[in-house]
Amino acid sequence: xxxxxxxxxxxxxxxxxxxxxxxxxxxxxxxxxxxxxxxxxxxxxxxxxxxxxxxxxxxxxxxxxxxxxxxxxxxxxxxxxxxxxxxxxxxxxxxxxxxxxxxxxxxxxxxxxxxxxxxxxxxxxxxxxxxxxxxxxxxxxxxxxxxxxxxxxxxxxxxxxxxxxxxxxxxxxxxxxxxxxxxxxxxxxxxxxxxxxxxxxxxxxxxxxxxxxxxxxxxxxxxxxxxxxxxxxxxxxxxxxxxxxxxxxxxxxxxxxxxxxxxxxxxxxxxxxxxxxxxxxxxxxxxxxxxxxxxxxxxxxxxxxxxxxxxxxxxxxxxxxxxxxxxxxxxxxxxxxxxxxxxxxxxxxxxxxxx
Ligand code: ATP
Numbered sequence: 549x550x551x552x553x554x555x556x557x558x559x560x561x562x563x564x565x566x567x568x569x570x571x572x573x574x575x576x577x578x579x580x581x582x583x584x585x586x587x588x589x590x591x592x593x594x595x596x597x598x599x600x601x602x603x604x605x606x607x608x609x610x611x612x613x614x615x616x617x618x619x620x621x622x623x624x625x626x627x628x629x630x631x632x633x634x635x636x637x638x639x640x641x642x643x644x645x646x647x648x649x650x651x652x653x654x655x656x657x658x659x660x661x662x663x664x665x666x667x668x669x670x671x672x673x674x675x676x677x678x679x680x681x682x683x684x685x686x687x688x689x690x691x692x693x694x695x696x697x698x699x700x701x702x703x704x705x706x707x708x709x710x711x712x713x714x715x716x717x718x719x720x721x722x723x724x725x726x727x728x729x730x731x732x733x734x735x736x737x738x739x740x741x742x743x744x745x746x747x748x749x750x751x752x753x754x755x756x757x758x759x760x761x762x763x764x765x766x767x768x769x770x771x772x773x774x775x776x777x778x779x780x781x782x783x784x785x786x787x788x789x790x791x792x793x794x795x796x797x798x799x800x801x802x803x804x805x806x807x808x809x810x811x812x813x814x815x816x817x818x819x820x821x822x823x824x825x826x827x828x829x830x831x832x833x834x835x836x837x838x839x840x841x842x843x844x845x846x847x848x849x850x851x852x853x854x855x856x857x858x859x860x861x862x863x864x865x866x867x868x869x870x871x872x873x874x875x876x877x878x879x880x881x882x883x884x885x886x887x888x889x890x891x892x893x894x895x896x897x898x899x900x901x902x903x
Pocket of ligand 1: 588
């Protein structure tokens with residue numbers, strides 16, 4: 549297996565810069581998700597690692613070796629696309645074994661490795677079936693099998709579950725993570741779906757306009773978003789922002805939100821007065837009659853185990869995830885308590901976190 553290191557990687561298509569000076573490391577056996585909206589440069593980054601696109605500048609290292617300009621076939625990487633093309637005239641066994649056949653591996657060895665792979669993916673019972681009659685999930689497993697059978701140094705996957713319906717997708721998310729736990733192959737996985745990234749990845753790189761906004765574990769990205777963009781992209785509903793104008797000083801443990809004092813985790817830098825945004829996740833808001841921050845209920849969305857209640861505070865709309873056992877009237881006045889340990893604070897001009 550292998551470590552992938554990307555150093556100041558850049559890709560321009562004419563004047564347009566699709567990937568801007570990205571640097572990150574995927575440790576041996578780690579699963580990295582490149583996450584972001586359409587057009588943010590995820591696929592271009594992946595294609596450069598695969599060798600399907602040459603960098604404009606920067607380098608790519610596989611296990612310490614500079615492979616930036618090596619041909620794709622010389623990189624020992626398996627690429628799983630969204631639209632997996634299986635050979636329709638071959639059965640499952642032949643489809644999985646095909647990459648080995650073209651590498652000149654002996655027939656006996658191919659048989660053993662195909663059977664091992666099928667066992668890993670729990671598709672041993674369909675090995676002699678034609679691929680044309682297979683359901684979506686099994687087709688995807690065969691496509692994965694074809695990638696795994698080569699025992700490549702790492703896997704690159706570009707929205708491999710993109711064509712599956714929601715139910716199958718959930719099953720495959722679970723299966724892919726299980727598979728990763730078993731084979732520990734270094735993996736880079738492109739997705740625009742935060743749930744897939746959070747459920748599968750050890751590390752997530754959140755991308756925006758060709759830039760990596762934050763690189764970290766799912767927990768770091770969720771609990772300590774580095775920017776308003778990340779805070780807004782991750783979470784459902786996303787983080788709430790309360791915008792206000794103030795200055796802060798290093799060491800401050802509270803902030804005045806236009807007359808309402810809100811406790812904060814310790815501030816680590818001075819900030820001249822300007823527009824700030826207090827960030828709070830919906831599950832970190834509690835209703836309390838004695839709370840100083842008040843608002844009126846705008847709407848409620850019942851979700852069974854809990855509900856999302858939208859409250860207009862006069863400083864912005866806040867969505868709170870609260871127990872489902874209380875019914876709220878539209879227009880009802882409520883007090884909102886924010887969990888001070890879980891708050892984020894952003895400088896609106898730069899969009900960066902300042903806590
Ligand atoms: P998607 O999920 O839609 O593929 P993405 O985040 O993977 O999005 P990329 O496919 O990497 O984004 O594309 C990033 C930007 O680069 C897009 O604006 C795209 O139009 C542009 N781009 C990609 N390939 C080329 C190319 N060969 N020539 C010109 N522009 C390109």
